[in-house]
Amino acid sequence: MGSLESPGNPQHTNRRQTSQHGQHNNRLAAAASLIAACTMLGTTMAIPAATATAAPTAPAAATSAPTQLTVGPGNDANGKTGLQLSDNYLKNNGNATTKSTAKPQDDGETPAPTKTRRDAEYDYDGGTTAQYDYKDATRDYVYIDTGIDSDKDGQTDLVRADFIRPSDAQLNGKKIPSIMDASPYYGALQAKQYEDMNDPANSKQTVFGGKFDNFFVPRGYAWIMLDITGTALSQGCTDIEGPNDVASEKAVVDWLNGRTKGYRSLTDRSAGDEEKATWSSGKIGAIGGSYDGAAANALAATGVDGLTTIVPQESISSQYEWYRNNGARLANWWEPDAFANSLVTDAKQNAQCAASGHWDSMNKGADAASRNYNDFWAERNYEDKVKDFKASVFVIQGVNDLNTKMNNVDNYWALLQKYKVPSKIWVTQDGHDNPSYYRHDVWWSTIHKWFDYWLYGVKNGIMDEPQASVESADGTWKDYQSWPTPDAKNVTLTLGAAADGSTSGTLGTTAAAGSAASTEESFKGYSVDEGTADESTDQLGRTLDDAKAIPAEDRLAYLTEPLTADAHISGTPKLSLKVKASAADTNLSFALVDYGKGTRITPTPALSSVEYDSNNLLCVGGVGQYDDGCSPTGSERKVTSDAYVITRGYVNTAHKDSLTKLTPTAVNEYYPISWDAYATDYTVPAGHRLGLVIFNTSSRLAETALSDFTVKTADARLTLPLGTSATAAAPTGVSATSKPVRGGGDVTVTWATSAGDDPLVAVTGYEVRLDGGAADGKTLTVKTDGDTLTATFKGVPAGSYEVTVRALTDGDSASAWSAAGAVTVTAAAETKPGAGAGSGAGSGAGAAGNAGSGTTKPAANHQAGGVNGVARTGASVAAVVAVMAAMLMGGAVALRGVRERGRITRK
Numbered sequence: 001m002g003s004l005e006s007p008g009n010p011q012h013t014n015r016r017q018t019s020q021h022g023q024h025n026n027r028l029a030a031a032a033s034l035i036a037a038c039t040m041l042g043t044t045m046a047i048p049a050a051t052a053t054a055a056p057t058a059p060a061a062a063t064s065a066p067t068q069l070t071v072g073p074g075n076d077a078n079g080k081t082g083l084q085l086s087d088n089y090l091k092n093n094g095n096a097t098t099k100s101t102a103k104p105q106d107d108g109e110t111p112a113p114t115k116t117r118r119d120a121e122y123d124y125d126g127g128t129t130a131q132y133d134y135k136d137a138t139r140d141y142v143y144i145d146t147g148i149d150s151d152k153d154g155q156t157d158l159v160r161a162d163f164i165r166p167s168d169a170q171l172n173g174k175k176i177p178s179i180m181d182a183s184p185y186y187g188a189l190q191a192k193q194y195e196d197m198n199d200p201a202n203s204k205q206t207v208f209g210g211k212f213d214n215f216f217v218p219r220g221y222a223w224i225m226l227d228i229t230g231t232a233l234s235q236g237c238t239d240i241e242g243p244n245d246v247a248s249e250k251a252v253v254d255w256l257n258g259r260t261k262g263y264r265s266l267t268d269r270s271a272g273d274e275e276k277a278t279w280s281s282g283k284i285g286a287i288g289g290s291y292d293g294a295a296a297n298a299l300a301a302t303g304v305d306g307l308t309t310i311v312p313q314e315s316i317s318s319q320y321e322w323y324r325n326n327g328a329r330l331a332n333w334w335e336p337d338a339f340a341n342s343l344v345t346d347a348k349q350n351a352q353c354a355a356s357g358h359w360d361s362m363n364k365g366a367d368a369a370s371r372n373y374n375d376f377w378a379e380r381n382y383e384d385k386v387k388d389f390k391a392s393v394f395v396i397q398g399v400n401d402l403n404t405k406m407n408n409v410d411n412y413w414a415l416l417q418k419y420k421v422p423s424k425i426w427v428t429q430d431g432h433d434n435p436s437y438y439r440h441d442v443w444w445s446t447i448h449k450w451f452d453y454w455l456y457g458v459k460n461g462i463m464d465e466p467q468a469s470v471e472s473a474d475g476t477w478k479d480y481q482s483w484p485t486p487d488a489k490n491v492t493l494t495l496g497a498a499a500d501g502s503t504s505g506t507l508g509t510t511a512a513a514g515s516a517a518s519t520e521e522s523f524k525g526y527s528v529d530e531g532t533a534d535e536s537t538d539q540l541g542r543t544l545d546d547a548k549a550i551p552a553e554d555r556l557a558y559l560t561e562p563l564t565a566d567a568h569i570s571g572t573p574k575l576s577l578k579v580k581a582s583a584a585d586t587n588l589s590f591a592l593v594d595y596g597k598g599t600r601i602t603p604t605p606a607l608s609s610v611e612y613d614s615n616n617l618l619c620v621g622g623v624g625q626y627d628d629g630c631s632p633t634g635s636e637r638k639v640t641s642d643a644y645v646i647t648r649g650y651v652n653t654a655h656k657d658s659l660t661k662l663t664p665t666a667v668n669e670y671y672p673i674s675w676d677a678y679a680t681d682y683t684v685p686a687g688h689r690l691g692l693v694i695f696n697t698s699s700r701l702a703e704t705a706l707s708d709f710t711v712k713t714a715d716a717r718l719t720l721p722l723g724t725s726a727t728a729a730a731p732t733g734v735s736a737t738s739k740p741v742r743g744g745g746d747v748t749v750t751w752a753t754s755a756g757d758d759p760l761v762a763v764t765g766y767e768v769r770l771d772g773g774a775a776d777g778k779t780l781t782v783k784t785d786g787d788t789l790t791a792t793f794k795g796v797p798a799g800s801y802e803v804t805v806r807a808l809t810d811g812d813s814a815s816a817w818s819a820a821g822a823v824t825v826t827a828a829a830e831t832k833p834g835a836g837a838g839s840g841a842g843s844g845a846g847a848a849g850n851a852g853s854g855t856t857k858p859a860a861n862h863q864a865g866g867v868n869g870v871a872r873t874g875a876s877v878a879a880v881v882a883v884m885a886a887m888l889m890g891g892a893v894a895l896r897g898v899r900e901r902g903r904i905t906r907k
Helices: 029-037 087-093 212-219 243-256 291-301 319-323 336-343 347-355 358-366 383-388 410-418 440-456 544-548 877-890
Strands: 114-118 138-145 158-165 176-183 222-227 280-289 307-313 392-398 423-428 468-471 477-480 489-496 505-508 520-523 555-559 567-571 574-581 587-601 610-620 630-636 638-652 671-676 680-684 689-695 709-712 717-722 732-741 744-752 765-771 779-783 790-797 799-810 821-825 898-900 903-905
Touching: 138 243, 158 176, 158 212, 158 243, 176 212, 176 243, 176 291, 176 440, 212 222, 212 440, 222 243, 243 280, 243 291, 280 291, 280 440, 291 307, 291 383, 307 440, 336 358, 347 358, 383 410, 392 410, 392 440, 410 423, 505 689, 520 555, 574 587, 574 689, 587 680, 638 671, 638 680, 732 799, 744 765, 744 799, 744 821, 765 790, 779 790, 790 799
Parallel strands: 114 610, 176 222, 176 280, 280 307, 307 392, 392 423, 423 468, 505 555, 732 821
Antiparallel strands: 138 158, 158 222, 468 477, 489 505, 489 717, 520 709, 555 689, 567 680, 567 717, 574 671, 574 709, 574 717, 587 638, 587 689, 610 630, 732 744, 744 790, 765 779, 765 799, 799 821, 898 903
């Protein structure tokens, strides 16, 4: 998503100060002009905060090197950056540091880049192939009627869509599907080039950007680039993927299906000017990253007929969670009205939006003061509409993207599964990046099969492949049947305070963390200057030695012991605390840190983890008059560090119970609070320690009241979704004793836990086993909280047995069996009624035997009742016979006594 970082500039953080007086403030016009003026040259550009507006310049050729464009103050000492570019811009130019591998020639000139062309390598048996010559393709444009008048000028808005497709002569009547990238950036970033740059409204686009047109047009697809409502050459007022934006995207689908009109010009809506998509099959796919990816999600939420699939990359599924994560407002981002304002680069159009009250309406709806979720945000929540999706979804998201973050993926993805939307996901370790640059072979092969399947109906098996492809921090990939990975199960960890307060606390399962010496720990209100993962060794992560030393006063830190095995975290961690705060409306944050030296994929402060090589180009698809389908190759940036921030999570305390209502908490009174971190997929290597850092707020969040916090350590719980990890160590010290009973014995087994348990292992119970004798293989399962270390087998037949125990960590995981203990079971001696020892038994509890006196004991010594049992004593057997005879003659009950372990039971 586009963003503008402007630390210390109140005009950006409170842009609409005068909006309450109905005065339109267009103070962003200069910045928007600067964006439009930027040329896509091969260098990193930081634009000063105050610069005279420059005249627009035509972009350079598509093979130019990547550019990191920043708007506002540029990169400051803390690594804050400007506008994060759209996926379309990434596809043209990239958004990370460009490294040059070519050596200068002797004359000082750099040699021409090396071009590697691949095309047929991404084909497969039965799929579409390059049968249409790209250089003969038709390039055209259309202005489509959206049916809404968002700028209130008395006419419905027309939106501009540029497209390239096989020519009519090539198609010879064949209908073809389309792939669309809808974006607000084509004007703001001058991302489109036209035959006549002085009259773009009546000119055809030349370079279509990226390589999608080069690859898919020869294979029988149309490639469409839409200027979202109010942006570039489209009419109306953009609204950050609200109803206005969505209307423009839906209009394209409707036009391709003959349900709405399109025209050749903005000024003529006569029948003679109408443009029809006679070549369209009516099927369309939408693709894009960042804002463009949000556009794809929003379009799918309409359930419009004809939209068959979407491919959102590094995108947004709920604008509220992007702007107000758990009620905490992001820092250094334009509010929706200001951001939308910057994207309407035509001064006349911008003024019309202001006059219509559009900017003020957006400002009021976003409600930055309360940060409440309301109807404005509900319109921009596409997760709530997943049940209406008719399109399949291929999600691509980086866990280290701190622009469009994983909180826009985890719940969205879960809902896609709940409503059985056909779906696929790539989980990368990247920042705000496009995997086509570094995983290009797999990317092009996969996306080719995906669109063939959904838009042409080719039965190529793409939906039979593993649903999830997940990247590890070292850059390796592994496929899974689902995500989070199928083996991921929640494990609860507890915190332990240091005994003397001189070191960091402990973290682990109940046994591993130990009991807290102090039940309360405090930290000061502070805004942690939070960088990206590699920077955080001096911020959140620090070094292992520092973390083990006296904790900083602005945070609490807890560490596990070194892990005995790799621990795979896959999913959404959650922290639950009981705290009291000195402020009623503040933020609370936590981070998970891998303490241990490693080389990992790491984004730059500009949130990119891809390094582009402009001297080695990958060329895909056909070559045309204006471009050759070439763009820089890339590799993932890897950094060696002693600590690495895995994920983090934020919450606003005044929204802990409800996002729809701001409810300040009582000051200095304890209250419970729970919140999620961003979902992640990361493996902590064996030998490393996992750390939990709790702090007030972050430089990534908007300024808020700082607060001191006190935490009840003993009540804290960290829930980790753990996949493959250590298993419990085998129990030790197994022993058993036997207590004789009639027919056998009761065997009681005791054991101890092993000191070798991994700190992340949560033992949920034990399985005890007998081997040998008549009870060979008999098992008993004991559920436990870690304190119960005993179990009893009842009525074990006499014999010699070995006893073993193993620890259970979840329903299908267990430790090895322990060393065996031995026990011999001896049955109690049998006695006969009236033989001196006496006997007493009934069917219930069994009456006590007489002492051999031959006299009848009181009723307490036997169970009476004809059905439940027959009283038996050492007296005359004739008395028993008389009782039974009386019962039988009465015909009431027929009994057959069967001796079973000293009891009389009914048969």
